[in-house]
Amino acid sequence: MQKVAAIHLQPGMAVARNIYSTDGVLLLSADTVLAPAHIERLQQFDLTSVYIKNPFTDHVTANDLFDTIPEVVREETRVQAVQVVHSAFQNFVINRELDTQPFKETAEFLIKEIIENRGAMIHLTDLRARDGYTFGHSVNVCVLSTLTGMKLGYDMFKLRELALGALLHDTGKMLVPKDILLKPGPLTAEERQIMEQHPDFGFDILRRQEEIPLVSAHIAFQHHEKFDGSGYNRNLGGADIHEYARIVAIADVYDAITSDRPYKEANLPYEAYEIMMSLANTHFDPFILRLFLNQIAIYPLESIVQLNTGEIAIVVKVLPGLQTRPTLRIIFDENGYHLTNGREIDLTKELTLFINKIFTPDEVLHLSAKLPK
Numbered sequence: 001m002q003k004v005a006a007i008h009l010q011p012g013m014a015v016a017r018n019i020y021s022t023d024g025v026l027l028l029s030a031d032t033v034l035a036p037a038h039i040e041r042l043q044q045f046d047l048t049s050v051y052i053k054n055p056f057t058d059h060v061t062a063n064d065l066f067d068t069i070p071e072v073v074r075e076e077t078r079v080q081a082v083q084v085v086h087s088a089f090q091n092f093v094i095n096r097e098l099d100t101q102p103f104k105e106t107a108e109f110l111i112k113e114i115i116e117n118r119g120a121m122i123h124l125t126d127l128r129a130r131d132g133y134t135f136g137h138s139v140n141v142c143v144l145s146t147l148t149g150m151k152l153g154y155d156m157f158k159l160r161e162l163a164l165g166a167l168l169h170d171t172g173k174m175l176v177p178k179d180i181l182l183k184p185g186p187l188t189a190e191e192r193q194i195m196e197q198h199p200d201f202g203f204d205i206l207r208r209q210e211e212i213p214l215v216s217a218h219i220a221f222q223h224h225e226k227f228d229g230s231g232y233n234r235n236l237g238g239a240d241i242h243e244y245a246r247i248v249a250i251a252d253v254y255d256a257i258t259s260d261r262p263y264k265e266a267n268l269p270y271e272a273y274e275i276m277m278s279l280a281n282t283h284f285d286p287f288i289l290r291l292f293l294n295q296i297a298i299y300p301l302e303s304i305v306q307l308n309t310g311e312i313a314i315v316v317k318v319l320p321g322l323q324t325r326p327t328l329r330i331i332f333d334e335n336g337y338h339l340t341n342g343r344e345i346d347l348t349k350e351l352t353l354f355i356n357k358i359f360t361p362d363e364v365l366h367l368s369a370k371l372p373k
């Protein structure tokens, strides 16, 4: 599976995952071979990128390349959650009254599925149309936070408080004017001031809901506070920030930097890892950050990487906690010759070898041109 920017889609590429619009309508199903009309349709829906079948997967004979990439939540579950959250927030904007039931139900089924898939890692960020960012983001932050809560040993009671607050953390954004929320560029000082009020707006709405635990409302209130006290809105620091909000702050930033936004393309997971690590102690609680990052596949399955020997390989296996040392299969030797049955390398055992480059989606496309037809 290979992420390709919408502008680089070409006829003949095969779609690897179902593609949905913001409101959950299936635009194209997996395995579709793209025709020019499909590409035009996808561009109309403002999708920034699409997963296509990896041109290298057919050329390796790795028996252990997973048939399906194990995800923390299934795609259908994620799509369903985004749909429910989207319409519940829309109703709130129209009626100015928050129906908490859909959020509680969504938090519940997400927790259930994450518990069932214990041991799975985060390999992919999902793709969404630009205007749907907030809804997909709420669901992703909920999934990432719940996973971290589990690693902290939370019981169901705490997981529910955390998941619900995570799902609702940006509720206050529903009161921020759309032209500020969706502005494709830097905000003016005045716009920023309005934007930075969204934790207060959110807290104000949520603390009045009997059905929402007050501590979940505090997640919305505190999710932009930073560990060193330099965040907003109250400059809280360290343990004065509730542990739930310290978790959600990490999930929030990780999802933002690994998503395509109107003003920037998504960072690759290993770049996100480096960025997040550089913010330990300042933005983030370093202990929770480490737990969080252990769940992220820095080199997701099917990534194409280069070793210090000059060989080029595809990632075929990743284990939690050992993400910097995946198992690889060589696809080009050090002289650039393509191998149909290259050797498999377990980097946890071959300690003199290391990855010194990960190929960007554009570079993978370029490399695939060297494959024998």
Ligand SMILES: [Fe+2]
Pocket: 169, 170, 198, 223, 224
């Ligand atoms: Fe926020």
